[in-house]
Each structure stands twice: as structure tokens, then as C-alpha cells.
Amino acid sequence: MPQSPNIPTLDDVARAAGVSTATVSRCLNEKEKVSQKTLAHVMQAINDLGYTPNFNARAMAAKRTHTIGAIIPTMENAIFAKGLQAFQETLRESGYNLLVSSSVYQPELEAEQVRALVARGADGLLLIGFERDHATYEFLERRGIPTMLAWTSIPESVHASVGFDNCAAMRRLADRVLSMGHTKLAVISGFIKGNDRAAGRVRGIKESLSAHGLDPDSLPIIETHYEIEGGADAFEELMQTEHRPTVVMCGNDVLAAGAINRAKQLGLHVPDDISITGFDDIELASILHPPLTTVHVPHRQMGQIAAKELIDMVEKRSSGVMRKLDVRIEMRASLKSLEAE
């Protein structure tokens, strides 16, 4: 029986209310252009029939969807969750919807998803980081799709963006580390290829090293997946090298969580035997044992600004600016000074 679901359409509503389809459409989109009386009639009919506008037909006719697409590298951990949540909330306030895809840190998948979201009629796009194929930027340009880049900030870029300077942020943390007497550092990073944020963070450490008269080229660096297990394995590997570091700086909090955990398993005490730092300051960071020293990123603020700015671009009120946010070093127990106390 429910084979012919008999879904009510605009025409059905129009017929039921005894008006034209144009009037019904106006009731839905431009109430002010319709008289009180007809509006009431039409709304009645809409309710009676249980009518829901067909999104695809709408998109097609209006060439607007009030939908913003976002492609984030991963949903598996909380790195982007807070920012994205704020992004979505802010979009909602302005009547926009969010469509999320996860690229699983694969550039080709991201490129494909950009096309898919645009094909779906996304009015604008939120992407993470700068580094991607030129063809993708060109495609976006040709289609005239407003695009915001987040979680990063590069002065020379021509794109609209909101984020922070990953390099400078990590450099500040490294400066602190070095000022505490550490000279033997090691790094656990996410894969750098195709990930400007990971690259920037490592660069920040190297710059700090150079500035303090240490050799950046002898810095041990292990690249791995942004996962707890990856951080753990990398940590163990680092601990087996001849010249053990006194501090391991991790590319994000998830890697650091893995490192801390493995340290415990190896019988190493953090921070007495080894100091560990992270990046992002997700909730996890403060409940780790010991609590993690990390770089605090203003996730919610970033999400909100991204949403507002992107909507402004979509509605032609802005042509896309670059917003750089401040980060703060969050000192916690996982990093210990080497100086005599």
C-alpha cells in the first residue's frame, strides 16, 4: 500500500487552498508579499496535507540552497568537533544548514568531496588548511563558490581564512620548553605531506631551535597518523634511540595522549623521566595524567567567525578577509623544568 506514498506537492497545496502555486511559494519564502488571509488559508492547507517542500526542486529553481558545506580531515577524534559545532550553531542562527564530509586526511577524497558538495548546491564551503591541489581552487573560482579556510593562517595567502599561525604558535611553545633548560627535544608529528598545519608546527620548533643556537637538522621527528596508537608507537620508538630526548613535543593532543600512555606502560614517569607537550587543548588534554601542557586554540571562536564571515561572503557583504586569532600556551604538569629547583 505505501508503494505510492503520494507525497503532497506545492500543486496539491495550491489546489487545496484554492490559490496558485506562486502564492503558496510566496507564503513559504516571502510572507510579507501575501495578505494575512491567504497566508492563513495556505498554512492551514500545508498542515492538513503534511506538506514538506522538496529541497532539490527548490535548489534547482532558486539556485540557492542556504546550505554550507564543510570538509574536515577527521571526525574520529575531537580536534575539529568543538569548532565545527560552533560553526554549525552560528550558521543555524542565520538560517543556514551545514553539510559535513570527512576526507580522512586524503587529498583526493577531499577534492572529490568539494565537487560533490558544489554539485549539491552548497552556497559556500569551509575547508581546513591551505594546502591542496590548484585544480580545486580553480574549480571553486570558476563556479564562484565562496570558500573559507580555517585552522590556519598564512600571511601571503589570497584566500579568505580564519585561524592561527601554527608555526608561530608552536615556536612559542618550543621557546618555553627551551627556556626551561631542555636541549634534547624530539617530535611526533602528523604526516606533513599535504598538511600545512603539521608542517608549520614542526617548522616552529626548528625555528626556535635555531634561534637558541641549537641544530634544527638533528631534531628527531617521527611522522604518523593523528591517532592515539600512532603517538604511542612513535613515542616508544623515540625512547629506544641512543640519545634519549628529555622532552617529546607532539603535533597535537591526541598524539600526546598516546605518548603519555605508552610512557606509563614503559614504566617512565611523566614529567620526571620525560616531558611531553601537545597542541590544540581539546578536553582530553586536561584530564590526562599528568595534565598536558599544550597550545590552547580558540576552537569555538574560530568556528563562529568562520560561519559569520562565510555567510557575509555568500550574501555578497564581504569579499573574504583573513582573520588571525591568538593562541595561548597552556602550562600543565606534563612539562617540567630541567633547571635546579
Next chain:
Amino acid sequence: MPQSPNIPTLDDVARAAGVSTATVSRCLNEKEKVSQKTLAHVMQAINDLGYTPNFNARAMAAKRTHTIGAIIPTMENAIFAKGLQAFQETLRESGYNLLVSSSVYQPELEAEQVRALVARGADGLLLIGFERDHATYEFLERRGIPTMLAWTSIPESVHASVGFDNCAAMRRLADRVLSMGHTKLAVISGFIKGNDRAAGRVRGIKESLSAHGLDPDSLPIIETHYEIEGGADAFEELMQTEHRPTVVMCGNDVLAAGAINRAKQLGLHVPDDISITGFDDIELASILHPPLTTVHVPHRQMGQIAAKELIDMVEKRSSGVMRKLDVRIEMRASLKSLEAE
């Protein structure tokens, strides 16, 4: 200049390749019905023009979108992340896309999102849990949208589902707790109203209590948000009561993480002073200090089965079955026996 983006359409391709629109469409959807030669021509034209099919037009004409919608209560923590990731991967393998919405644990928002996803032409839906307005089920039924419920399992239900028996699972854990000599339990639960999973878990504990001759009605229960902070505050509240429990059973791992953390801040040692248990066995559980005793849920398996079954329903190969999965109690250091050793 890019004011008129001049997006290529099927017609443009047809003209460029010197064939009809029907043929181009066939090249895209039913290659086997087209000769090698024309296929090559058409593909050439598609590439030359940089053509991308318009999803909305397609959905409209074909009444199929190869898109599955999922509405999950939250993206902020990892509870649903693993299962959803597996769900998406499995969908992809069969050529389906995933559209995710987050209802932030608000029933009205969920109801709205169901309608939005259906309006967008979702071929099928994944929802979490059973408990929701009857109107929503009716709507889905009328529209003929195949729907899968996950993360739960209720024998009497008529809906297709894949999940586990929250009540039985928690009861097993409670049985273990009681068998270790604990008699003074307390519970930190997510909000029960509108959340059958939370309700089931609490019920499981009460059943266990009854079966062991203890009074289920005197069990202290605090309901709170499924967040670390919520768990922490609830824990502190429980510790201030006169009859301190010897074990606090939490509705999920996130709450337990908060509890463990606050215990530490209050100077309480887990598990010597107080035992704590969780539910879900997300990655967090094993890196907590001490590692968390919890109920292991087969997240990935659940996501995979949900995807396969849902696709079968969409493609009329199945009419929707109920799959109940097994869970396992994961004993870790956060729960300690009270018996003399």
C-alpha cells in the same frame, strides 16, 4: 568577470559531443548501453568542458540520490564517531554517500532534521535509539523511507535495528560489581527522558540490585549532560552525601572520565577509595588513569551492519531485520574488589 560562471550542463556536453542528452546521460549512468566509440567521445567532451552533473537535477529526475542520512545526538565526543566512520566507509563501498546531522540530544531538532534529510531526498535514514515522537515514525512510513535504528535493541520493536541490549549489558556489569562485594552503588546517568539507551542502562543496574536482594529504589542516581564536566560535578555531589558509595557506575565513558578526574582533584584514589565504571569502551577509556572498567560495544561492526542492512532495504532486498550484537565486559583497574585478598 566570474559573475556568469557559465557552468556546463548536460546539454553543453551533448552539443560538444554531437549526440543527444539521453546518450550523455547513459554514458554517466548505464555505460553498457552505449557503444565504445560514443562513450569515448562523450567522456572526452565531459573532460574538456569540466562538466559535473548537477546533483539536485539528478535527484529530481531520478528520484534516487544514493545518499543516506544519519542523525546522531552529538559529534562533540567520540561516542558515535567510530561507528559512524565505519558506517560511512561501508556506504562508500556500495556507492552511497552519507549526510550527517547532529541533534544535540534535542528531540525537536531531530524531528526537524529527519524532515530536512528526507526533503533532500535521502534514500534511507540512520537514527540512534528507539524513543521518539510517533509523528516522526509515521512521517517516515508515509514517505516510504527505509530507516535503521542503531545503538540499541528492543525485542518488541517492529523497526529494523542493529545494536545491543543496553539494559542487559549494564546488568551484567552490575552483576560483576556486586559479585565483588560492593553493596553501596551510585549512578551517574545521561538524561533519561527521550533517551532509551540511558534509561535501559539504569534499569539494568536496578534489576541486578533486585536480583541480589538489594533495594533498587534507594539507589542514588544523578542525571546530567553526557559531558566530562557533567560527570565531574555529579561525582562530587555523590561524594558529599552521607552514605558514600563504594562504586560509581557511569552511563558512559565520558561521564566516567569526568568522575575519575574529579576524584583525583578531591584527593580520592581510584580504585582504592572509590571504584568507577563506564560504558562504550571508546579509546578514552583505556588511556584514563586508572584505565576504566567498562562495557565494550562493537562500534565498527555495528556501523558496518547498519550500512549493509540499510542499503539492502533501500534496494528492496530486505524489509528490515533486527540484529542484536554481543557486548563484553572490559575489566580494568578502575574497579576493585572489596573482598579480602
Next chain:
DNA sequence: GAATCAATTGTAAGCGCTTACACTGATTCG
């Protein structure tokens, strides 16, 4: 009372695609 105008409403042309059906020429077979 005719003319003018703003406020409402209706008419109908698409938006870019899929697909039922019709058509073509080549191949097969009684």
C-alpha cells in the same frame, strides 16, 4: 465617474537531469 496606483494574485517559462518510447540500420533466420 474616470484615471491612477499599490497591493495581491495568477500565468507560465524554465532550472538540468532521467527515462519511457519511438526510431534506425544491421543482423539473423525460417
Next chain:
DNA sequence: CGAATCAGTGTAAGCGCTTACAATTGATTC
């Protein structure tokens, strides 16, 4: 050798909406 069959292609009718434009209405003005 004509009929039947078939692979490959084209024709054209929508899918459910929005919106430019036309038409109608009633009120207002002179």
C-alpha cells in the same frame, strides 16, 4: 528474401519548485 530481432540512439515529457511578468482588485485622487 521478407520478417523478426536487436543494439544503439534520439525525442520529448516530466520531476517540484521559483520568479519575471501580466492581470486583477480595490482604494485613492481629481
